[in-house]
Amino acid sequence: MQSQHIMRSFDEELRLLTNQIGGMGxxxxxxxxxxxxxxxxxxxxxAKKVIEDDAFLDEKEREIGEKAVIIIAKRQPMAGDxxxxxxxxxxSGDLERIGDLGKNIAKRVAAVTEARQPTRLFRGLSxxxxxxxxxxxxVLDAYASHSADxxxxxxxRDEEIDAMYTxxxxxxxxxxxxxxxxxxxxxxxxxxxxxxxxxxxxxTNIAETVYHIVTGTVLPPERPKEDKSHKIVAxxxxxx
Amino acid sequence: MQSQHIMRSFDEELRLLTNQIGGMGxxxxxxxxxxxxxxxxxxxxxAKKVIEDDAFLDEKEREIGEKAVIIIAKRQPMAGDxxxxxxxxxxSGDLERIGDLGKNIAKRVAAVTEARQPTRLFRGLSxxxxxxxxxxxxVLDAYASHSADxxxxxxxRDEEIDAMYTxxxxxxxxxxxxxxxxxxxxxxxxxxxxxxxxxxxxxTNIAETVYHIVTGTVLPPERPKEDKSHKIVAxxxxxx
Numbered sequence: 294m295q296s297q298h299i300m301r302s303f304d305e306e307l308r309l310l311t312n313q314i315g316g317m318g319x320x321x322x323x324x325x326x327x328x329x330x331x332x333x334x335x336x337x338x339x340a341k342k343v344i345e346d347d348a349f350l351d352e353k354e355r356e357i358g359e360k361a362v363i364i365i366a367k368r369q370p371m372a373g374d375x376x377x378x379x380x381x382x383x384x385s386g387d388l389e390r391i392g393d394l395g396k397n398i399a400k401r402v403a404a405v406t407e408a409r410q411p412t413r414l415f416r417g418l419s420x421x422x423x424x425x426x427x428x429x430x431x432v433l434d435a436y437a438s439h440s441a442d443x444x445x446x447x448x449x450r451d452e453e454i455d456a457m458y459t460x461x462x463x464x465x466x467x468x469x470x471x472x473x474x475x476x477x478x479x480x481x482x483x484x485x486x487x488x489x490x491x492x493x494x495x496x497t498n499i500a501e502t503v504y505h506i507v508t509g510t511v512l513p514p515e516r517p518k519e520d521k522s523h524k525i526v527a528x529x530x531x532x533x
Numbered sequence: 534m535q536s537q538h539i540m541r542s543f544d545e546e547l548r549l550l551t552n553q554i555g556g557m558g559x560x561x562x563x564x565x566x567x568x569x570x571x572x573x574x575x576x577x578x579x580a581k582k583v584i585e586d587d588a589f590l591d592e593k594e595r596e597i598g599e600k601a602v603i604i605i606a607k608r609q610p611m612a613g614d615x616x617x618x619x620x621x622x623x624x625s626g627d628l629e630r631i632g633d634l635g636k637n638i639a640k641r642v643a644a645v646t647e648a649r650q651p652t653r654l655f656r657g658l659s660x661x662x663x664x665x666x667x668x669x670x671x672v673l674d675a676y677a678s679h680s681a682d683x684x685x686x687x688x689x690r691d692e693e694i695d696a697m698y699t700x701x702x703x704x705x706x707x708x709x710x711x712x713x714x715x716x717x718x719x720x721x722x723x724x725x726x727x728x729x730x731x732x733x734x735x736x737t738n739i740a741e742t743v744y745h746i747v748t749g750t751v752l753p754p755e756r757p758k759e760d761k762s763h764k765i766v767a768x769x770x771x772x773x
Contacts, residue, residue, distance in 0.1 A: 358619070362605060362615065362619055365602060365606050366605050366606070366609045366610070366615065369606045369607075369609070375602065379598070379602055386626070466716055466717055469709065469713070469716050469720075470713045470716055473709070473710045473713065476709050476716070480706060480709075480720060483724075484723075484724075484727070487724070
């Protein structure tokens with residue numbers, strides 16, 4: 294009886310942890326959405342809200358980390374349960390950094406919108422952000438449902454995000470070269486684009502963690518692909 | 534006798550963990566140093582080495598994380614010992630990301646040096662990197678010696694790094710405006726500068742973790758200071 298009680302309460306602790314991660318995930322998604330919306334519409338008040346919101350994710354990450362350590366020390370969980378708890382620590386870290394990246398986009402809103410920029414500058418960024426947010430939503434769904442089915446798509450989409458970022462980088466450089474008055478805003482936009490690309494990377498990290506939690510194995514190494522990092526030769530053509 | 538044996542072996546485990554962090558720290562420092570050296574001298578071979586080196590820190594972080602969890606589950610450490618172990622996980626995470634940032638600088642070497650850039654473009658970056666590396670060295674010393682004495686200086690220097698980064702950002706924008714042929718290289722250099730500024734942030738995180746390990750308390754909140762993030766109004770004047 295006592296042991297059953299302990300078991301149940303352990304399950305409850307795990308469920309609580311999982312729910313908190315789900316809450317953090319939704320919060321981080323919204324922050325990124327609102328940061329990009331603030332950028333595109335030049336909405337300083339919304340940007341301010343996003344900047345302030347970030348403290349919540351910092352606090353949550355700390356809280357989950359502390360809780361997880363207490364559970365590990367108290368329960369000495371094995372195998373699947375241990376993976377679940379360590380996974381929660383990792384995922385909360387990724388979500389906290391997604392929040393930071395959203396906040397950093399929000400911080401650049403004033404500088405970008407100071408001189409009203411042509412809409413075309415933002416079009417690529419919105420598309421990139423939509424793709425990264427879709428990525429994030431799907432990995433959070435996979436986490437909530439403990440499903441490893443969709444994980445393989447995640448890496449493909451991450452490549453798509455990288456490619457779209459590279460093309461956006463090139464585009465923004467072109468705008469700068471066309472008109473020096475675009476330089477400051479476009480430099481900030483390049484940072485925003487990079488932040489979104491990194492949000493995609495964190496979503497991919499989460500996918501890998503989910504895969505490990507669910508299957509107990511590490512996602513097989515990526516198939517050989519063109520590694521752009523070793524051949525950045527044409528400066529206006531490539532970025533990673 | 535048995536208990537003493539366990540105690541000793543626990544201490545050994547802790548010492549091993551601390552040594553591994555020290556090793557990671559020295560490795561991360563060298564990566565950043567070499568990445569910046571490769572950038573300044575346009576040394577593609579050195580850049581390639583740094584990019585390859587990064588895998589070591591990824592592996593080490595994973596290893597330390599796994600070891601730490603096993604120690605927590607097996608030993609159920611309390612108070613100072615638990616802080617030490619959780620601190621090791623945090624610090625290894627910061628060092629791993631410092632390695633990523635060094636790698637990202639190395640990846641940009643080809644694009645920056647493709648068209649030979651005037652030396653003055655690199656001067657500010659070298660100075661910024663020196664400052665961030667001094668910061669990193671000192672926090673690693675504080676960790677190795679379990680000393681909280683120097684921690685208060687770390688935040689001051691972090692502000693200094695931020696200020697130098699902001700000024701470098703402005704300077705690089707000016708070079709772009711002066712001559713559109715500088716745009717691509719300078720955009721990459723702005724990213725490199727941002728990476729170094731973030732290395733400073735990670736060093737500050739480590740300082741805070743060391744303070745917590747040593748004293749068991751959280752470093753008091755920073756004194757009120759000008760928070761630049763809320764007032765980025767003059768796009769060519771400010772950056773954070």
